[in-house]
Amino acid sequence: MTSIGQSNTILSVLQEQHPAIPDGACTMTVLVELPPGDPGTPPHRHTGPVFGYMLEGEMIFELEGEPERVVRAGEAFWEPGGDVIHYQAANNLPDRWGRFVAVMMCVPDQPMLTLVDEAELERRRDRRAPRP
Numbered sequence: 001m002t003s004i005g006q007s008n009t010i011l012s013v014l015q016e017q018h019p020a021i022p023d024g025a026c027t028m029t030v031l032v033e034l035p036p037g038d039p040g041t042p043p044h045r046h047t048g049p050v051f052g053y054m055l056e057g058e059m060i061f062e063l064e065g066e067p068e069r070v071v072r073a074g075e076a077f078w079e080p081g082g083d084v085i086h087y088q089a090a091n092n093l094p095d096r097w098g099r100f101v102a103v104m105m106c107v108p109d110q111p112m113l114t115l116v117d118e119a120e121l122e123r124r125r126d127r128r129a130p131r132p
Contacts, residue, residue, distance in 0.1 A: 014076035019049035022081075025105040028112055034059065034091035034098040041089055043116040046081040048105035053077075057098030062088040067129040071100075081105070085116050085124065 025048050034040055034057070054071050061077055062068035064085040070092050071077050079086055081104075091098040106112040 022107040047107035048081040052102040055099040058092035
């Protein structure tokens with residue numbers, strides 16, 4: 001935590017990354033709200049990096065090459081974008097909403113999210129971490 005000048009404001013770094021940002025990227029900030037037990041968006045990818053902060057609830061988060069994990073309210077997460085598949089962003093709680101804010105850096109004139117089809121998932125299944 002760091003104080004800023006003479007102010008009592010406290011700055012807490014939640015995460016620090018050094019991603020490649022697409023040339024000419026546009027930035028989009030979204031609020032994502034997951035109903036209780038919702039599986040979230042199907043496997044997908046983003047054209048650029050995504051930074052997120054869990055406002056409330058819990059999310060099962062899984063990126064290609066990493067084991068799934070639970071992100072809880074007050075925790076930050078990120079994904080590099082590009083070719084990396086985002087497998088899960090599911091609400092981990094059956095009785096409460098999950099809400100998070102995501103800041104996405106997108107390649108201009110390309111969709112910020114592209115779903116991955118079953119054939120590609122099968123071709124890349126060796127890149128998915130073992131699941132519990």
